Amino acid sequence: MHKEQYEKLETRIIELEKKNKELEKKLLAYENAHTPPSKQIFPVREKSSSGKRGRPKGCPGSTRKFRKPDRTIKLTAKKCPYCHEKLGKPDRIESKIIEDLPRPKQTIITEFLQGFYTCPHCGKRVETKHDDLPDSGSFGNNTLTQVSLMKFQDRLPYRKIQEALERQYGLKIAPASILDFTKRVSDKLEKTYNQIIFKVRVSKYAYVDETGLKVDGKKYWVWIFVTAAETLALIRKSRGGDVLEKVLGMDYGGIIICDGWRVYPKFTNNLQRCWAHLLRESDFIGRREEEGRKLSDKLHRFYRNLNELLDSDPPGNERKAIKMNAEKNLKEILREKYKSERVVKFINKIKNGMNHWFTFVTNPMIEPTNNIGERGLREFVVQRKIIGTLRNEKGTQIYERLMTCIGTWKQQGLNTREELLSCLRS
Template sequence: MVTDEKVEQLLERITALENRVDELEQENEELKQENQQLRKENKRLRAKVRWYEGPHTPPSKEQPGDEESSSSDGDEDDEQPRTDGGTPGRKAGHEPEWRDAPDPDQEIEVTCDCCPECGEQFDESAGVSPRLVEELPDPQPPEVTQYNRHHYECHSCGTETVASHPDCPDKGQFGVNVIAQSALSRYDHRLPYRKIGDRFEQLHGLELSGASAWHATERAARAGRCEYEQIRYQIQQADVVHVDETGIKRDGEQAWIWTFTTENHTLYAVRESRGSDVPAEVLGEDFAGTVVCDGWTAYPAFSSNLQRCWAHILREAEDAAEKQAEGEPIYRALKQLYVALQTRLESDLTVRERAELQRVARRELESLIERAVPDGPVATLLGKIEGGLDHWLTFIGEPAVSPTNNAAENALREPVVLRKLIGTLRNDRGMFVHETLLSLLATCRQQGRNPYEEFKRIARNNKMISRAQAVPAVASSG
């Protein structure tokens, strides 16, 4: 039996629930308004980010997001390379790694005669605590050597000969160590020529002006030009070459630095052109290998055997999806197709299986192209996919070909950093030195060779090409 007291309690509970519902509705409305404001702010910030980071910006240059840098568990960190710009060092839970202890060159006994507190004399040592200390010797002053180069005249043909020595350069008064260190200080340590001179004077007491440091660096480039041409020959014979280009100034005018990189060689070429004539000049018009590249029109104008970069098209698809709702399913389909292809290619496929996989993947791309979308970023994206339809899937049929052009983009990082430091190349001589020494240094590192030893070896090469031979070869290619 329901009493009046129970009815009153029920009514009070109903009233309290109604009040609570009103409060929740009000709170929900406030959250909706806040969410709307946050969406507007997010849209504004995304637009601002796109101003600095377009779809062609590689992931290495993108700013990390809070969700990427803060939310990740240990298993994912182990499987994926770190790209969030976090602090270097050992990750939590990983065992530390230590440097291998070197063998000592000498041992010094460090003893004590008495107690520093009370002065009591010690009878004998109670033990030894060895400590290895690695130290550099004091910099040595320069050595000055006079090479008395003898002249000879052949009595039979009248040819005059001047005796040569590997440590005596054809020109200038600086030896191979100075030439090698000047070149490395500029292109590996990124020092201005004035500071290169300061470094020589501080460490060795060698007076070297900024102009002298430049001339020493130029001699290293002229000595290494023959090796530069050998690198170009090796790249011309390669089956796969990654190619990319970026802007650089020459005396304030627009020029371009191109990179051509393989597994073991990298060559840079500074040119005033961004057209197909540059790869035709560097690789040769009869180049038979595969060019991995982005969507720049110079590449299909040069060769029909291309692999377009999937990293570029996926970034462009993601950007189009953010700008236009119709782009979301296309971006998702492209990403799923790329991941599926990568997974399938991990197994050892036969030539027939690869050909069939290529046909299936092409049909998937064609189905994307056939979608009806309004004009805008998504339509532009589908046009790019259609324009490169013959070049997106080369990597399926050719196992040595990478689906991305990351190798060339990585090779351009060092020239981009130098571009920010030096601002502009002054003339053809600067272009010649820039492309030569960057190529030699990058190739040294790819092949695991010591750059300093290699630059000394190059500086000992007495077959330096003259400035008159070197500069026109670069200038005429612009």
């Protein structure tokens, strides 16, 4: 009897352990060391507040500033609506400024009478040009610009763009034509895109990150390179070091800020490993192991104290001393004995990157985390959720060129519409 109960309990334990592992595996998709802090997994509970609504006392108020009105409408009345007697002059006049959108407009149809000449001296053909006359097709540069921004900045699917154009301008265009528009815009951006690649190649530093993307059902990788003034995106089959070599060149002299992916230390020794990844992983282990919690607390305290030292922006010689001391203190933290296999593995990971944790201390122009690189990828992550997959490699070229140019212009504080329109007119 006892033997049968024992066997049943043993079978039940095995089943529960198996189920527990499956649940932990599913949980890792939502809670792991590589999940960025910006990703909100669960809805935030609303905090109840007993205070009054509105701005707090002492907070300076602000009023929206309007430009000069385009038109002025006077509202007067001659007779009283109640007794129908004459009203005379108003007691007072109040000014109310209303800002509104213009009504939807029809498209502008322009006929270009284009002159073609043959030079009587050299015999060469001369073709007249105009800024608003596109190289090909029957839709103007404003239409191409608007469609491209709706797709790659506003994240609208082709069907939604089709509906918006018809609603706003009465312009009926098939989704296939909209795709063709973005292809033509991509071709015009080739020169600008190559210039951005060159600027990234000669940059002093680059925040680099990558994420997966399906192209025709196959796994590709979106690479992002963010410098002080450029945001470069590439879509490649490879997640290897060959991408770094092609973009940055074999002799890149700048600093790469990155996560722990193994291709980076193989490419260069001039790295800054991401502290955000390190601390997230320590938190992840700390929630599961008591030893991990103690180590996580020490790492957080160490990182916080280090940044407080750097807040005063010390000179270069002091920074070198701070770096040496930080390396020494981190080694002391890692030298302690831990029994947990998971904690020991994590410590070895930190030790393997020991030369790359404190590059930011002596190079104040870079950050200790790769949050900038992750933010650069965020647009692609959102687009990936919307479209699911790109149909072919032609689509990858359109995406990387337009996302690169728009991202770079936004980073530089430029007007994306005017910049894109300028490229189409060139």
